[in-house]
Amino acid sequence: MAKVGKKRAKANAKVETDKVYSLDEAMALVKEVNVAKFDASVDLHVRLGIDPRKADQALRGTVSLPHGTGKSKRVLVFCTPDKEEEAKAAGADYAGLDEFIQKVQDGWTDVDVVIAMPQVMAKVGRIGRVLGPRGLMPNPKTGTVTPNVGDAVAEVKKGKISFRVDKYGIIHSSVGRVSFEPEKLKDNANELLTTLLRMKPSTAKGTYMKSVTVASTMSPGIKVDVKSLR
Secondary structure, three states: OOOOOHHHHHHHHHOOOOOOEOHHHHHHHHHHOOOOOOOOEEEEEEEEOOOOOOHHHOOEEEEEOOOOOOOOOOEEEEOOHHHHHHHHHOOOOEEEOHHHHHHHHOOOOOOOEEEEOHHHHHHHHHHHHHHHHHOOOOOHHHOOEOOOHHHHHHHHHHOEEEEEOOOOOEEEEEEEEOOOOHHHHHHHHHHHHHHHHHOOOOOOOOOOEEEEEEEEOOOOOEEEOHHHHO
């Protein structure tokens, strides 16, 4: 059994394992029990009562967090030459086509979000085997395949994030950093949870939002009272 350090043991003791906390309580507590020496990410883990194997229940989408994630995202835009300046003016870190397709083919994936124009997707599709497993493949459902590359870049830079359910029916998403005020963490979490409730598939049976847990990097998980979110 792995040995638990003093700081982590102290943090664990502050979280009652059998208790479910209100979102307000959870966001205040997650800051208190953080043991990382850096500005750790605060993440929500939402277990949904869906079957991701069914196409209409394989949830994925985007949400604009009102206070952002606290992390500057590196954005690559695959576009035609006439759109490169628009993308860069909006904040894109990289913009172009053939040069960056070759870089990705050679193994470069040092970005957080990839956006592409519809007319270049035939070329981008060739590197899907590299981008796909890393969750970077542009997709119309997440707004990352669009002719309006400037708007798409601006939204990402302001705090727009994408999410998708894993094979166990769980959504994992950052909602900020431990340096955020609890109220801002709560606002961001509410935005994500409201979006998920709105996206409930009509074919989903039984309890939809089964559990919500909040945790920062390296900290214990804190159970959130799902009933208080409805």
